[in-house]
Amino acid sequence: MLRNYLTMSFRSLWKNKGFSLINIMGLAIGLATCLLILFFVIDELSYDKYNERAKDIYRVDADIQFGGSHFDMAMSPDPIGLTLQKDYPEVEAYVRFRRPEDRFLVRKADQNVAEDNVLFADSSLFNVFTLPMVQGNPATALTEPNTVVITEAIARKYFNSTDVLGKSLLVNDTLPYKITGVIKAMPAQSHFYNDIFISMSSNAESRMGLWVMNNYQTYIVLKPGSDPKKFEKHFDEVVDKYVLLQVQQMLGITKDQFRQGGNFARYHLFTLTDIHLHSSKVGEIGVNSDIQYVYIFSAAAIFILLIACVNFMNLSTARSANRAKEVGVRKVLGSLRNNLIKQFITESVVVAGISMLLAIMIVSICLPYFNNLSGKNIDVHFFEMPWMVASIIGLTLLVGFLAGSYPAFYLSAFRPVKVLKGEVASGFRSSRLRSALVIFQFCISILLIVSTIVIYSQLRYIRHKDIGFDREQVLVLQNTDKLGNGTKAFRSELKRIKGVEEVTMTKFLPTSGKLSDAPLFRDASFDQKSAISTQLWNVDEHYVPTLGMTMLRGRNFSEDMSTDASGVILNEAAAAQLGYKDPLNKYLYIPKDFRAGNSPDNILTFHIIGIVKDFNYSSLRQKVSPLALFLGASPGTTGIRIKTADIPGLIAQVKQAWNRMQPGQPFSYSFMDDDFNRIYNAEQRTGSIFIYFAALAIIVACLGLFGLVTYAAEQRSKEIGVRKILGASVNNIVVMLTSDFLKLVLIAIVIAAPLAWWLMVKWLQGFSYRINMSAWFLVFAGALATAIAVVTACSQAIKAAVANPVKSLRRE
Structure with missing residues (x-):
C-alpha cells in the first residue's frame, strides 16, 4: 500500500511540475534557513558546557553604589575567592583571572611577538575549568611565580614542538617565564579564550587584600547539591566582616553611616553557562552575545518555516478544483476517506523529503559563507551524528504532516455528487482559512521588514553617532x-x-x-x-x-x-x-x-x-x-x-x-x-544575518503569493476570457486578480504594525543611546510589503490578462 501511495505521489508531482517546483523550492529555502539558524542557536547555547562541573561553577559579580555612581560589574575584590573557600564549606575551589596591564611580548628569534590572549590565573585554574593538559601537572603548574601554561599551538609557534616543559618564554626582553604545562586549545564555545595563562603569584597586586577595589574575575565551584540562592545570603556577612571594615578604615565612618549615605556593596553569583548570553557588565573577560538574538533568530526560523508550510497549504487547497474530479471519481469507485488522507499526507511528506534533501545541499554550500558572516566555525556532518539524522527525519515528517494535514482533510472531504456537478470550483475565492494564512504570512514578513529597518538604523546610528571624540584618521x-x-x-x-x-x-x-x-x-x-x-x-x-x-x-x-x-x-x-x-x-x-x-x-x-x-x-x-x-x-x-x-x-x-x-x-x-x-562586531554581524534571513522569508512568501495568483488565474480563465471579449482591458483584469490579495496585505499591515512597534521598542531599550522609533519605519515597511505583493501578483496576473481569450474558452 505504501508503495502505491509513493508511486501516485511522484506521478502527481510530475504532472504538476510548476506547482511542485514552487512548493519544493519554498519548503527547501524555509528548511535550509531553519537548519542554519538551528546550528547557530545550538552553538550559542552550548557555551561553557564543555566544563565537567559547569552546573556547579559560578562567577562572583559586584553590584556597587558609591559616590552617586552605580556599577554592575563582572568583577570582585582580590581576596573574595580565598575568603569564601576558607569561611564556607560549600565552596570547593575558586580561581581568579586578571588581564596584564601591558601587552605580553614574547621573544622569537630576533624579534618580539605580541600575544593578546593572555591571563593571570590562580594555580587552582584546573580545579575549576576543564582544560585537558597534555604535559605537566595541573596541581602544581601555576603555583610558582613567573611560570606559564600554554596551548599546544603556542608551543609549536615558539618551539616547533609540544615537548617544552622546563623551557622558558622571554617576555618583554627582561623576564623569563618557565613553561610548566601544555594544554589543548580551548573550545571555541567558551566565554573566554586564552592561549597563555600566567601564574597569579607573578602579579603583586593579587596579594594586596584590597576589598574596596573590584579588579578580578572570580569563579567558585560549589559542592553538588548546594543552593546558590541560599549561598548568596552569606555575602551580607562577607560585606559586613571585610568590605565595610576596610571602608571604615579608609573613610572613618561606621557601617550604618555608609548605608545611610545611600551606598551599598553587594555580591551575587552568576551561573557560568549563562554568562555568554545573559551578561554584559563592566569588566567582562570577553565579548559576550545576547539572549535576545537567540530568541529573535529562533522566532525567525519558526516563522520562515511556517510561511513555507502555509504556502504548501494554500497552494494545495487552491488546487482543489483541479483535483476535485480525481477525488470524486476515486470515492465513487470505493476509496475510503482514510485512504485519501493517507495518500495526500504521503504526497506532502514526499515533497518535504525532497525539500529537505535540497535544503541540506543548500546548507552545505552556504555554511562557509554563514560562518564568515557570523564569525563562527560551525562544522556539521549531517549523516555522521545519530541525533542529527533523527532530527532531520523528525523535522521532515513534522513539516510533511504540518503542511499536508489541512489539504488532506480538506480535499478528502469533497462529496462526489457536488464534485461531479462542478460545484466545488467556487470554493477557491471563498476560503476564509486561506485568506487568514495569507494574512499570517504577510504579518510575519512585515514584522521582519520592520525589525530589519530598525536594527539596521540602530547599527548605523552607532557607527555615525557623535561620541565626543573624532575617531577618524x-x-x-x-x-x-x-x-x-x-x-x-x-x-x-x-x-x-x-x-x-x-x-x-x-x-x-x-x-x-x-x-x-x-x-x-x-x-x-x-x-x-x-x-x-x-x-x-x-x-x-x-x-x-x-x-x-x-x-x-x-x-x-x-x-x-x-x-x-x-x-x-x-x-x-x-x-x-x-x-x-x-x-x-x-x-x-x-x-x-x-x-x-x-x-x-x-x-x-x-x-x-x-x-x-x-x-x-x-x-x-x-x-x-x-x-x-x-x-x-x-x-x-x-x-x-x-x-x-x-x-x-x-x-x-x-x-x-x-x-x-x-x-x-x-x-x-x-x-x-x-x-x-x-x-560592535557582534551586533553588526547579527544585523547582517537578520537582514539575509528577512529577505529569505519575503522570498518564500512571494513564492506562495505567486503560486496563488497563478492558480487564481487558471481557475478564472473562462471568466477572464469572457470579460476580455466583452471589452475588459488588461488593466481591468490585473486589478481584478490582484485586488483580493492586496486587501489581505493591507489587513496584515494593520495587524503587524503595532506588534512590530512594541517588539522593536523593547529591543532598543537595551541601548542607553538609541534611535527614536518613528512611524515612518512602519509606513516604509507597509509600503515595501505592498509593493512586493503587487509586483509578485501582477507578474502573473498580466500574463493571464494578455492571454488569447479564445484558447481559454475552447477548453470549456
Whole structure:
C-alpha cells in the first residue's frame, strides 16, 4: 500500500511540475534557513558546557553604589575567592583571572611577538575549568611565580614542538617565564579564550587584600547539591566582616553611616553557562552575545518555516478544483476517506523529503559563507551524528504532516455528487482559512521588514553617532611603553613626519577598553557624602587635541604650566555629580593608599582646570559615567592624528621611526575607527544575518503569493476570457486578480504594525543611546510589503490578462 501511495505521489508531482517546483523550492529555502539558524542557536547555547562541573561553577559579580555612581560589574575584590573557600564549606575551589596591564611580548628569534590572549590565573585554574593538559601537572603548574601554561599551538609557534616543559618564554626582553604545562586549545564555545595563562603569584597586586577595589574575575565551584540562592545570603556577612571594615578604615565612618549615605556593596553569583548570553557588565573577560538574538533568530526560523508550510497549504487547497474530479471519481469507485488522507499526507511528506534533501545541499554550500558572516566555525556532518539524522527525519515528517494535514482533510472531504456537478470550483475565492494564512504570512514578513529597518538604523546610528571624540584618521600604535625614556624622542620623530598633526601617549584611549575606577572626594576628610566614583585616567597634554575633544569650560593641560601636575579635567558627568555651579578651581582629594585613612600624609590634592565634553569610552549600551583626566605618564599606546592622502606611505614612515627607536620590537598598529567598530562586531554581524534571513522569508512568501495568483488565474480563465471579449482591458483584469490579495496585505499591515512597534521598542531599550522609533519605519515597511505583493501578483496576473481569450474558452 505504501508503495502505491509513493508511486501516485511522484506521478502527481510530475504532472504538476510548476506547482511542485514552487512548493519544493519554498519548503527547501524555509528548511535550509531553519537548519542554519538551528546550528547557530545550538552553538550559542552550548557555551561553557564543555566544563565537567559547569552546573556547579559560578562567577562572583559586584553590584556597587558609591559616590552617586552605580556599577554592575563582572568583577570582585582580590581576596573574595580565598575568603569564601576558607569561611564556607560549600565552596570547593575558586580561581581568579586578571588581564596584564601591558601587552605580553614574547621573544622569537630576533624579534618580539605580541600575544593578546593572555591571563593571570590562580594555580587552582584546573580545579575549576576543564582544560585537558597534555604535559605537566595541573596541581602544581601555576603555583610558582613567573611560570606559564600554554596551548599546544603556542608551543609549536615558539618551539616547533609540544615537548617544552622546563623551557622558558622571554617576555618583554627582561623576564623569563618557565613553561610548566601544555594544554589543548580551548573550545571555541567558551566565554573566554586564552592561549597563555600566567601564574597569579607573578602579579603583586593579587596579594594586596584590597576589598574596596573590584579588579578580578572570580569563579567558585560549589559542592553538588548546594543552593546558590541560599549561598548568596552569606555575602551580607562577607560585606559586613571585610568590605565595610576596610571602608571604615579608609573613610572613618561606621557601617550604618555608609548605608545611610545611600551606598551599598553587594555580591551575587552568576551561573557560568549563562554568562555568554545573559551578561554584559563592566569588566567582562570577553565579548559576550545576547539572549535576545537567540530568541529573535529562533522566532525567525519558526516563522520562515511556517510561511513555507502555509504556502504548501494554500497552494494545495487552491488546487482543489483541479483535483476535485480525481477525488470524486476515486470515492465513487470505493476509496475510503482514510485512504485519501493517507495518500495526500504521503504526497506532502514526499515533497518535504525532497525539500529537505535540497535544503541540506543548500546548507552545505552556504555554511562557509554563514560562518564568515557570523564569525563562527560551525562544522556539521549531517549523516555522521545519530541525533542529527533523527532530527532531520523528525523535522521532515513534522513539516510533511504540518503542511499536508489541512489539504488532506480538506480535499478528502469533497462529496462526489457536488464534485461531479462542478460545484466545488467556487470554493477557491471563498476560503476564509486561506485568506487568514495569507494574512499570517504577510504579518510575519512585515514584522521582519520592520525589525530589519530598525536594527539596521540602530547599527548605523552607532557607527555615525557623535561620541565626543573624532575617531577618524587616528592611527593607534601598541607597545609604546617599551620605549621607556625614549617616549619624548619618539613623539618628536613622529611630529616631523608630513601628515602627522598631533600625537598623544597614554594607555587610556577611549577604544582601548582600559578602566581604572576609584573615588574622588570634595573634602580632605574623605567624607563619603563628598565622594564621587570616577574613572581616573593618566594622559598627556596632547590627549584632548589629538582626539578632537571639546573643552566646554576652562582649559586643557599645558606643558608650560608646572602647576598642572596637580590639575584635573573632568567630563560633564563628573562635573554634574559634584553639584558645583562653577567647578573650575575647586579642589578634589584622593587617598594615596585606600587602606591608610585620611592622615595628612595620605592626601593627594588636585584643582579642577577644565570640563571636557562627555565622550563614550565604553559600549553605547551604557551611559557615560564620571571620568577624571590627570596629567601623568602612561604611554602604553600612542594615538596619532593624521591628515594625508597617502596613508600607506605615512604608515611606512612611522614604522621606520619605530624600528630606529625599537629594533626587534613588533610594529603593531590599528585605526581607532576600526577599534571602535570592533566593539560592535557582534551586533553588526547579527544585523547582517537578520537582514539575509528577512529577505529569505519575503522570498518564500512571494513564492506562495505567486503560486496563488497563478492558480487564481487558471481557475478564472473562462471568466477572464469572457470579460476580455466583452471589452475588459488588461488593466481591468490585473486589478481584478490582484485586488483580493492586496486587501489581505493591507489587513496584515494593520495587524503587524503595532506588534512590530512594541517588539522593536523593547529591543532598543537595551541601548542607553538609541534611535527614536518613528512611524515612518512602519509606513516604509507597509509600503515595501505592498509593493512586493503587487509586483509578485501582477507578474502573473498580466500574463493571464494578455492571454488569447479564445484558447481559454475552447477548453470549456
